[in-house]
């Protein structure tokens with residue numbers, strides 16, 4: 001005996017009913033499965049207390065039913081993704097949405113060539129000279145961010161984090177000078193290239209008091225995060241980074257710098273969560289622009305622009 005929705009049925013009763021309806025079953029998939037097999041999924045069996053009735057669906061209809069089921073399944077997956085998206089923090093959401101651009105910046109052929117040891121040393125020297133110029137323009141940007149944090153932040157600890165960033169940049173400037181002398185790169189005679197000038201001009205635009213603290217701190221996170229991800233990758237398992245370039249990679253790829261970037265990301269996410277849609281959109285567009293500039297900066301280092 002089988003029990004379907006509390007209706008007790010004997011197998012023989014089902015067989016009888018089935019046999020009775022076989023003439024109407026010729027065009028259905030159940031017919032092909034054998035005379036006495038019980039219907040599985042395709043035929044619908046309606047049971048009522050009064051009568052027991054097989055209702056079959058013509059074969060051509062099963063495929064449209066299948067596509068309806070598939071659509072429903074897809075809708076449910078989409079709904080679940082939307083729900084988990086709502087829980088996801090803003091930056092993670094953007095990184096998922098713009099993964100291709102983010103990967104172009106953090107897995108660029110320039111840093112990949114450092115990782116696999118094939119790097120052209122003249123490209124590395126070009127990068128060194130140009131990045132020194134960039135970092136000098138980066139300092140006033142971070143100083144302007146400190147001012148914004150002091151005026152606008154809802155959390156006092158932001159100021160300490162940014163101040164720590166400025167202190168690290170002070171070390172970085174000294175490091176560039178030492179490294180440049182090690183590689184015989186003359187910093188005083190290095191001329192900023194067009195791409196670098198444009199990126200520095202972009203930084204300058206972000207220093208304006210018109211630019212919201214949330215937008216600026218999110219840009220700051222993105223700028224630091226690209227270097228952290230790129231150089232950490234040059235040190236991760238399987239890398240063949242030449243010994244003489246490892247110190248450069250450690251400068252941004254070390255765990256402490258990773259933790260610092262994570263803190264910046266938390267600040268940015270906290271601010272974004274409380275921001276109106278207009279600010280969120282501006283911050284997103286700014287991050288995309290930063291990623292594009294970072295890609296162009298690596299391209300320039302390879303001598304492509």
Ligand SMILES: Cc1ncc(CN)c(N)n1
Nearest residue numbers: 131134135223224227297
């Ligand atoms: C171009 C660029 N982007 C980011 C960083 C990391 N401060 C840097 N030094 N230079």
